[in-house]
Each structure stands twice: as structure tokens, then as C-alpha cells.
Amino acid sequence: MNWFDYNTQVVAAATALLGAAAGLAGCLLLLRRRALMGDALGHATLPGIAAAYLVSVAVGGTGKEPWVLLAGAAAGAIAGVLGVVLVRRGARVSDETAMAIVLGAFFGLGTALLTVIQASPGGHQAGLSSFILGHAASMVASDLRAASIVALVCVALVVLLTKELRLLCFDESFARVIGRPVRWLDATVLIIVTAVVIAGLQAVGLILILSLLILPATAARLCTDRFTVMLPLAAAFGAISGVGGTLVSSFAPRLPTGPCIVLVAATLFVLALLFAPKRGLFAQAAMGRAGGYRP
Template sequence: MPPWFEAFLSAFLLSAGYNTAVVAVGSALLGAGGGAIGAFVLLRKRSLVSDAMSHATLPGVVLGFLFGLAIFGDGRSLPLLLVGAAFTAGLGMLAVNWIKANTRLTEDTAIGTVLSTFFALGMVLLTVLQSLSVSGQAGLSGFLLGSTSGMLASEAMTIAVAAGVVALAVLAFFKELTLLCFDEGFAASTGLNRNRLDLTLLVLLLAVVVIGLKTVGLVLVIALTIIPPVAARFWTERVGRFVPISAAIGAFGSYLGACLSASAPDLPTGALIVLILFALFLLSLALSPVRGILSAFIRHRRFQRIVHVRQGLLALAHDEPILEPITRRLMKRRGYVTGDLRPTESGWSAARRIARDQALWNLWREDCPDEAHALADWSLRPIDEVLPRDMVADLEARLGLKAEPARGATA
């Protein structure tokens, strides 16, 4: 077994030491919080706001370091750095909202302006700080791409506790945030304050961005709030499942990335986490039974087979030749025709049922065109499985057809 794999397995099983275990668990909690709040941000179509926030944290990190250096003689206090990051990120968020509300510029333009300006300011301050004769400033570069290899146990515990608080806050406001994302009018009619809920959502997003700086880095922390919900969207259509799945993807990807970083400390933690999250996104895109590429292909092929068999049976019912090779092959496989394309007894029986259903569907479509248009694949299912029995009997009477016994009925 390669040494790196042994190190990874040890970190994965939480047996690589207390500090590594705390970092891994803290990263998982951070990923869960980012995935959960990112689900609501995605539903509100405000995902890029997190990008502006993350880049706006850089000047705050430098200012927090300088403040701690001036007041306490040590600028490497993680809580102080995070407070500074939260301050400038909040300013960036307010700047985006102000530009959007008071100018003709769109939100994406405001985000691009604030993002580039704050990041440029942060790079200038970081360059100036590195030119000063003070100790500890070299570690600030870890906030760009994330670094857990040199993280203290106290710092990891701070991140874990903060991430856990964010996850609990998402659970506490789950109902209100769901109403905000899907029906603002109804949320307001129930007495909820839309602006206050929007602010709550942005504050939780800000918290994830800030506490994720040390783990993922300000350049890549946006991935924690975008990739997990996008991947989770392939697995479900219900928000009650969407948010937990997003949180689970974020937690697993972050945990796995932290374990890999522990086994390969020379690689950037943030980049590893993002790459793993992207791999989970690709798996969701390909294998999800709800919206995945493979399931869509299978559904399409099944639909094609249904259409081909139906057209073949209608051709039999109208005494027409079956010309399409795929239709011929499927009809033979189902036992509806012989090798020389002669109808079998089961083929005639199925053809009569299909012809009867088609006639009833055509009459119902004439009577109810709007309902027929809204009903997907309305003519590909037996009419008795879609319409009430009394309505089918009425259609049969109007066409002069002999009513067939209901499914499961006995003579």
C-alpha cells in the first residue's frame, strides 16, 4: 500500500491525530453549511453575490492583521482576521446592493465592479504588508487558496463551531427561506418580512464565506456555495430533499478534500476540495436517476421503443406495411409479428386495443383540447389508466364501440 494512501486512510478514519481530525470534521461542517445555504442562494438566483463577498474579504484580512499587530502586538489571531474579513465583505455586499438599487447597472455588473475593486485593494495592502519588517505576514497568503496543514487545533475548532452554528441557523430558518425562494407574496401575507429574510440569507452566506477562508481560500470559497446545490439539483425535485442532499455533498467533498490535504500537505486544500466537489457534480450529472444524462438517455430510448411499437400496431390495425427496420425488430421481439412480418394472435389483439385507444384519444382531444395539450404524452398510455371510467364509457358510446371490461374485472 503506498505511503500516501496509508496517510489518507488514517486521516479519513480520524486516526491521524487530534488536530487532523478536528480539521477534517470542521471542513465537513463548513461544507454542510455552505451546501445548505448555497441551495437557497441558488434558488434566489444570487449565487454570484458570494463571489463578490469572497474577494472583498482580502483587504479585511490585511486590516485585521494590522489592527491586531498595533493593539495586541500579534496579528495572527484567527478570530480577529475573520472579523476584519467579515467587515469588508459586508461592505462589498452593501456596495453591490447600493449600485443595483441606485444606478441603471445590473447586479452582475455591480458584482464585477465590487469584486475587482476590493480584490485589487486587498492585493495592494498585502503587498505593502509583506514589505514591512513584521513577523507573521507570510501566513496570510494561505487565505488565497486555503491551507489546513499549518492550522492550529484552536483555529480548526473555531471554524468547526462557526460552521455548525451556520448549519443550525439554516435549519431554524428553513421554512421561512423556502417561502422566500418560491413565493415572496405568500411569505409577506403570512407576516414575514421579505427584506429581513433576504438580509438573513446574505448574512448566513457571508458567514460561510468568512469562515471558509482558512480552509478553502477566498478565490475558491464560492465553490462551496455553488457546486453542492448544482450537483444536488440533479437528484431531486423537492426542496425538502434538495437542501439536505446539497449539504451532504458539500460535507463529503470538504471532508474528503481535507483528508487528501492531510496526506499531501504540499497540495492546496481549497483546490483539492473544489476538484472533489466537481467530481461529485460530474457523477451527479451522469448517474442521477432524476436528471442525469444516463437516466435521460434510458428514458429517451424507452420512449422511442413505445412510439415504434405503437406505430407498428397501428399499421397492423389499418392493414398497412411496417417499413421502419427498428419497428420491425421491436415487433418481432415482442411476439407481435412472425419472422416474415405476419401478425400473430397477440399482435392482432394488441393492435385492436391500440386502435380503440387511438380513436378514443382523438375524440377526447377534440372535446378537451386544452387538457390534452397539458397532459404529457397523452396518447402513449392506455386511456383507461388516464381518464375516469365513466368518461371512457361515454367516449365509447359516442363512437359506437363495445365497452371493454375494467382492468382486473372478471366475467
């Protein structure tokens, strides 16, 4: 495979759009201090996918229609979000504990269903387990279309709601006091994240989607203190990771695309950590001599 190849171009375009959308969604998660929500959501899609396959086969379908599986993934992710909220309230545990609980229980259920499916006739060819680690190389034009629609919707939502989301991220109680619909905004953030997770299942899989959500956003956070700069910066980092990872994996025959995208994103993060103005390690060391940086 080389990068002039039509297939590589399709994959690069799809992962770039996905990376941009994930960068935007990640900023919201990061600033809401819920970075690991992406992990709980990602793992929670698995039982949804498996259940959608079982239902589709039961009603006479093939179980391979992509939209059926993605609808199942969405249902699983939404159930996961509700699970986090209900467990946090019902068991009175911290956000993080509720996420770990949902992640463990949902993924366990998913693997149990998956083993049953893979033992059933035709189940092994359904390729459900490819959602776990992703299979970007086999993305086709229709996947590109789906990814770009999701990415555009996410971008549009974030741009339209920038002011409200900024208020939500930085001063939730003030937003509530001046009458902003905080609950709905919170739900919107989670819907955007869910959409990105589902769009990213095929490219990077449900485990690595977490890194696509938080690496570009954290890198952007290191580079700037302004929300309106952080958003486009994170989107750009995400897009660069998508294209870069796809190209890197297309040069060598045995580099899986998803992990390559993550490693490019991680490289960008390390560069930001070292060289960012003000918050970067070099800048901090320089300012340390001049009296120190107080964030």
C-alpha cells in the same frame, strides 16, 4: 502525513463541518439565483483582513490574532454586500455586474494594502496572503472549534427558518404579500453565506470558497426537486467533499487540501450530472426515447 494522524483528523472534521454548512448556504444562494454572490463576498474579505491587520498593528497588537483578522474579514464581506446593493441601485446595473464591480474594486484595494503590509517590518510573516488560497493543513483544534460553531449556527438557522426560506426562494412576492419579513430573510441568507465564507477562508481560501458553496448545492438540485431533500443532500455532499479532499491530500505529499476538496466536490457534481434520477443525463437520454422529460 497519514489519515490516522491527529492533525488530519482535526482538519477532516473541520472541513466536513464547513462543507455541510457551505452546502446549506449554497442551496439558498443557488435558488435565489445569486450563485456568484459567494465570489464577490469572498474577494471582499481581503481588504477587511488587511485593514484589520493594519489597525491591530497601529494600536500595538501583533496583527496575528485570528479573531481580529476574521472580524476584519466579516467587516469586509458585509461592506461588500452593502456595496453590491448600493451599486446596483445607484448605477442601475444588473446583480451580476454589481458583483463584478465589488469583486474587482475590493480585491484591488485588498492587494494594494497587502503589498504595503508585506513590505513593512514583520508583515511578511503575518501570513495574510494564505487567506487567498487557503492553508487547511495548518488548521488546529481552535480552528476546528470556530468552524464547528459557525457550521452549527448555520444549520440551526436554516432548520428553524426552513419554511420561510423556502417561500423566499420560490415565490418572493407571495412571501411579501402574506407579510413575511422578506428583507430580513434576505439579510439572514447573506449573513449565513458570510459566516460560511469566513469560516472557509482558512481551509480553502477566498477564491475557492465559491465552489464549496455552489458545487454541492447544484449537485443536490440535480438529484431532487424537493427543497427539504435538497438541503440535507447538499450538506452531505459538502461534508463528503471536505473529508474526501482532506484524505486525498493527506496521501500525497504535494496536494494542497483546498483544491482537493473542490475537486472531490466537482467529482460528486459530475456523478450527479450523469446519474441523477430524472435530471441526470442518462435518465434524460432514457426518457428522451420514452417521450422526454419536461422539468
